[in-house]
Amino acid sequence: MSLGSARGSEAVAGDAAGRATYEAAPNIALVKYWGVRDERLGLPYNSSVSVTLDGLRTVTTVAFDASLDRDELLLNGRKAPEKARRSVSALLDRVRARSGLTAHARVRTRNNFPTASGLASSASGFAALAGAATAAAGLELSPRALSKLARFGSGSASRSVFGGFVEWRAGRRPDGRDCYARPLFGPQHWPELRDVVVLIEGAPEKAVRSAVAMQATVRTSPRFAARQRALPGRLAALKRAIAGRDAEALFPLVMEECDDFRDVCETTRPPLDYLTPASRAVLEEVRRVNLEAGRAVAGYTHDAGAHVHVFVLERDAARLRRRLAQVPGVARTLLLRAGPGGRLVRRSA
Ligand code: PMV
Numbered sequence: 001m002s003l004g005s006a007r008g009s010e011a012v013a014g015d016a017a018g019r020a021t022y023e024a025a026p027n028i029a030l031v032k033y034w035g036v037r038d039e040r041l042g043l044p045y046n047s048s049v050s051v052t053l054d055g056l057r058t059v060t061t062v063a064f065d066a067s068l069d070r071d072e073l074l075l076n077g078r079k080a081p082e083k084a085r086r087s088v089s090a091l092l093d094r095v096r097a098r099s100g101l102t103a104h105a106r107v108r109t110r111n112n113f114p115t116a117s118g119l120a121s122s123a124s125g126f127a128a129l130a131g132a133a134t135a136a137a138g139l140e141l142s143p144r145a146l147s148k149l150a151r152f153g154s155g156s157a158s159r160s161v162f163g164g165f166v167e168w169r170a171g172r173r174p175d176g177r178d179c180y181a182r183p184l185f186g187p188q189h190w191p192e193l194r195d196v197v198v199l200i201e202g203a204p205e206k207a208v209r210s211a212v213a214m215q216a217t218v219r220t221s222p223r224f225a226a227r228q229r230a231l232p233g234r235l236a237a238l239k240r241a242i243a244g245r246d247a248e249a250l251f252p253l254v255m256e257e258c259d260d261f262r263d264v265c266e267t268t269r270p271p272l273d274y275l276t277p278a279s280r281a282v283l284e285e286v287r288r289v290n291l292e293a294g295r296a297v298a299g300y301t302h303d304a305g306a307h308v309h310v311f312v313l314e315r316d317a318a319r320l321r322r323r324l325a326q327v328p329g330v331a332r333t334l335l336l337r338a339g340p341g342g343r344l345v346r347r348s349a
Pocket of ligand 1: 028029031032033034048122123154155156157210211303304
């Protein structure tokens with residue numbers, strides 16, 4: 001088994017508060033995190049598995065500065081909305097509490113992909129923030145400890161600290177000590193696997209944060225308990241399919257999980273509907289491709305957003321991509337592979 005690593009997060013030296021830059025990539029969940037069993041400790045109901053994506057990056061610089069009277073956030077070069085600034089401040093508070101620092105910070109963050117579009121900018125964003133802030137504060141955290149911190153910004157960020165195929169284990173202990181993310185296989189484990197990201201025209205911005213929406217599902221979806229019962233078996237089968245690089249086993253499981261996730265969302269009161277008609281047409285097209293071929297050529301999934309990720313092997317990727325690009329309402333497609341984990345880019349005192 002090869003392990004992906006959060007290069008650099010172990011190698012932080014020095015104790016002076018300064019400035020640091022860290023980059024991280026989004027991940028797409030094959031088994032979804034959806035529901036928190038302990039909000040104070042950030043413990044999920046179920047374990048989740050994701051692939052960290054190559055090519056998409058969030059790069060974040062944190063500079064602590066005693067002359068600031070509050071934390072500042074620039075997102076893609078512009079002053080960020082107050083809600084985003086507050087959630088960044090909340091994670092910085094945890095870093096200050098751990099390091100003994102009291103200074104506020106200037107945070108600059110850039111995505112090379114659309115923000116808040118369902119492309120999981122919160123996962124890469126909070127992984128990059130946790131990496132940059134702890135390094136700037138002079139803390140030396142292991143990748144696991146960094147991932148545990150990142151999850152307080154966004155649960156899925158705990159997985160973006162690592163590259164390749166990553167599992168966030170829910171654990172069973174009430175104190176959360178057995179709840180952490182870990183790499184299952186590095187980015188090179190399955191070189192033929194591709195993710196065709198299908199970007200949907202006019203994808204709406206999220207109205208409700210996932211962290212809030214998922215708790216509505218826990219409280220109100222009559223299907224949530226059945227989902228929890230089905231997950232351990234599905235998760236084990238999915239990990240076996242990844243270990244054996246078995247696409248024809250993996251793709252149907254990925255779609256089954258996605259359909260189950262969508263089902264608990266749609267049966268939440270009031271219903272959570274993240275898809276547009278174009279997203280649904282993409283799912284339909286993937287089903288048709290598989291039906292026509294008489295085998296699982298591809299497997300779709302989506303998170304809490306309108307864009308669709310379609311897993312496929314390299315040999316079928318170009319043809320599938322052309323076909324999905326023709327679905328009305330598709331803006332464009334990206335062809336991605338599994339990619340590396342978070343990385344400290346630079347640090348200065
Ligand atoms: O990490 P959050 O709080 O944005 O929630 C992520 C939820 C999903 O993307 C739908 C599932 C997942 O595991 O990434």
